[in-house]
Amino acid sequence: MTDNPVNFEIDINEFDFEILPLKIDIDLLRKDRRLRERAVTLFYEDHLEGLGGEVHTEIDGDFIKVSWWPGSSRNVDEAVKVAAEWLSKGAHGHTGPLLESLYAIYPDRQDILYNYGMMLSDQGELDKAVEALSRLTDLAPDNADAWNALGIAYMRKGLRDDAKQALQKSQQKDPDNPYTLRNLGGLLANDDPSEGLPYLKRAAEILTDDQQTQYGYGLCLLKTGQPHEADAAFKRAMEIAPYSELAEEARIQRTKIAQKTLRGRVTGGLRMDAVMYCLSALEKFEKLGDQKTRAITSEIAMLGRGGLDINNPEPRYSLKSLDGRFSGLQLLSYMYVGLKKMEPNRDFGIDLGQEYEAALKLYGEKHE
Secondary structure (H helix, E strand, C coil), X not given: CCCCCEEEEEEHHHCCHHHCCCCCCHHHHXXXXXXXXXXXXXXXXXXXXXXXXXXXXXXXCCEEEEEEECCCHHHHHHHHHHHHHHHHCCCHHHHHHHHHHHHHHCCCCHHHHHHHHHHHHHCCCHHHXXXXXXXXXXXXXXXXXHHHHHHHHHHHHCCHXXXXXXXXXXXXXXXXXXXXXXXXXXXXXXXXXXHHHHHHHHHHHHCCCXXXXXXXXXXXXXXXXXXXXXXXXXXXXXXXXXXXXXXXHHHHHHHHHHHHHHHHCCCXXXXXXXXXXXXXXXXXHHHHCHHHHHHHHXXXXXXXXXXXXXXXXXXXXXXXXXXXXXXXXXXXXXXXXXXXXXXXXXXXXXXXXXHHHHHHHHHHHHCC
16 A cells, blocks of 8 residues: 555536446436535545555535545556546546646656646646656657657647657657657648648558548648549548538538539530539429429438539439439539529539529520
8 A cells, every 4th residue: 555645636516427437317416416426426436446545535515535545556557547548538627636646646657747748738738738748758758659749739839840849759759650640740731731741641541540630631632732632531531420520621621622623624614414414403303393302402412411423424323312323413413403492592602503504594495
């Protein structure tokens, strides 16, 4: 049993009850103070007793005071792992007091310095973060993760030169550290996209399931004049987490690329294939009626959230609401016509206005 207890206190009013393993209604916890106190107390007692040693808790107003006497240094190792797990879930309020107390007792432990510094950086306590992480790089100059974390803190402080130096040191220590590659590439790309691109490309090759990496790589490709490759990166970003905010941003970028590609293929003229698709949609929707038109338009819009390949003329898509196989441009044209029928004066951000007007003229001539 260690002589020095790890002491910290938690404000129960700021506790995130979502991470509790208990099957208790969250609203009930917020309404019942005694139940709330008991739930938070048990949370820390169970976790720390499970690590080994002795735990004492007491309630003091809105705070729960915790004292933990680890049974051995191995128990402290496990406590740091638990703290890192809580941080990964965004539970900084639960983790901060524990890490701060551990840091006060063990100021030279590298795992504590790393997690404590990263937490401070995430919380915007950047001066303290730089201090802790600089101490870590002094203690472990070959630790690539430490230099990467320090680089992030410097970036958040707006110290770009310091951030660049730290990230370059991280990359020297571990050339294929994907997070260092992503951060260094992003930093360099802000000034010169072509300089940052090789780092972002390598990061994307390693972090194939990281949405932020794929999206950042796509932006850099777009800035370096590679829209086709950028579209593929944005598509991958959307596939990773289709309903996230970043997926929506990727979807917007893909739409912009599609519009430029659509208009760029016929300089100064019309896309006649799009004109004919719009004309076909006008004729179909006139026969099917408004209700069926809405159903088809909505289904295409939902399908389009995953991205429609308008550059491939092959009929590779199908709909539940309409028989047949369709190309991406055909479905985009159908959706545009359907949206215009429902809200004719609205701008839908799809560059098919000229083709639609031409189709309307042809439709009118056919039905005079």
